[in-house]
Amino acid sequence: xxxxxxxxxxxxxxxxxDFQAKADGAKWRWEPEHASVLYSLMRASTDYTVEVIRKKxxxxxxxxxxxxxxxxxxxxxxxxxxxxxxxxxxxYYAEFSPIATGCTVxxxxxxxxxxxxxxxxxGMGPLGHTEYTNSVTLEVEDGxxxxxxxxxxxxxxxxVDLRTGKTVGHRVFRDKTSSxxxx
Numbered sequence: 001x002x003x004x005x006x007x008x009x010x011x012x013x014x015x016x017x018d019f020q021a022k023a024d025g026a027k028w029r030w031e032p033e034h035a036s037v038l039y040s041l042m043r044a045s046t047d048y049t050v051e052v053i054r055k056k057x058x059x060x061x062x063x064x065x066x067x068x069x070x071x072x073x074x075x076x077x078x079x080x081x082x083x084x085x086x087x088x089x090x091x092y093y094a095e096f097s098p099i100a101t102g103c104t105v106x107x108x109x110x111x112x113x114x115x116x117x118x119x120x121x122x123g124m125g126p127l128g129h130t131e132y133t134n135s136v137t138l139e140v141e142d143g144x145x146x147x148x149x150x151x152x153x154x155x156x157x158x159x160v161d162l163r164t165g166k167t168v169g170h171r172v173f174r175d176k177t178s179s180x181x182x183x
Contacts, residue, residue, distance in 0.1 A: 017142055019159040019169030026157055028173040030150055035135040037062065037082045045086040048073070048110070066091055066110060073110040083138040085145075090116065090162070092145050094136050101127045101153060103136050105145055105160055117165030124172065127153045144168060 033039055037052055044050045049067040064082060065075040074091055084093035089111050096103040103123055107116040137148045144159040159169035 019142075019144060021169075023157050023159060023169035023171040026171065028155055028157070030148065030155065031137065032135070034137040034139075035081055035083065035150070037064065037078060037080055037084075040082070040084045040138070043085065047089075048086060052078075064093070068110070073113060074108050076106075081135055083136055085138055085140045086110070087140040087162070092138065092140060092162075094138050094147065096134055096136055098134050099132055100134060101132060101151055103134070103147065103149055105138070105147060105165070107145075107162070107165060119160055119165040119167070121147060121149070121156075121158050121160070122167055122170045123149050123156050123158065124151050124153045127151075 041050055041052055047068075051065045051067065053063045053065065055061045055063060060079050062078045062080070062082065063075055064078050064084065066073045066086070076093060076095075078093075079098060081096075081098050082094065084091060086092070089109065091108045091110055093106055093108075094103050095106060101124055103121045104118060105121060106118045108114070109116050133150075133152045135150045139146045140162070143162050145162060147158045147160065149156045149158070155173040157169075157171050157173065158167055160166065161168050
């Protein structure tokens with residue numbers, strides 16, 4: 001820019017967010033109403049039709065379909081705790097079991113009809129157990145997918161880069177595995 005010195009120009013360039021520092025400084029906040037397919041459905045982009053279908057002769061099994069002008073762009077299996085979001089023509093959703101540890105996040109380019117990436121989260125890591133609960137929330141913000149997980153073994157926050165699918169920030173808030181495994 002004419003008239004600006006080298007140092008002043010650097011001040012105009014936004015600094016990259018350090019998502020690990022953001023995770024390290026975050027306070028745990030859990031909003032259980034955000035951990036549901038209905039919450040995701042109500043917040044989904046109005047650029048697409050989103051259908052949630054209960055499969056015949058099943059209890060709890062769902063199919064979530066994203067459509068444009070009646071054409072199915074992508075469909076995936078889920079349950080009442082399945083969470084997803086659309087941003088800029090990309091669908092992001094969490095694959096996880098409500099009764100087992102772990103979560104995988106998937107990104108799908110809706111226009112091209114292809115999977116961009118699929119990332120297994122660090123989450124709580126592998127845990128042995130005989131009973132378990134697992135819920136997650138998913139938000140798209142600041143160039144990342146922000147996932148909060150509330151598992152029987154602990155709570156975590158994880159940031160995944162929208163473009164690469166790589167974890168850029170992760171924090172465990174309450175590790176309950178030592179007391180959990182003693183039960």
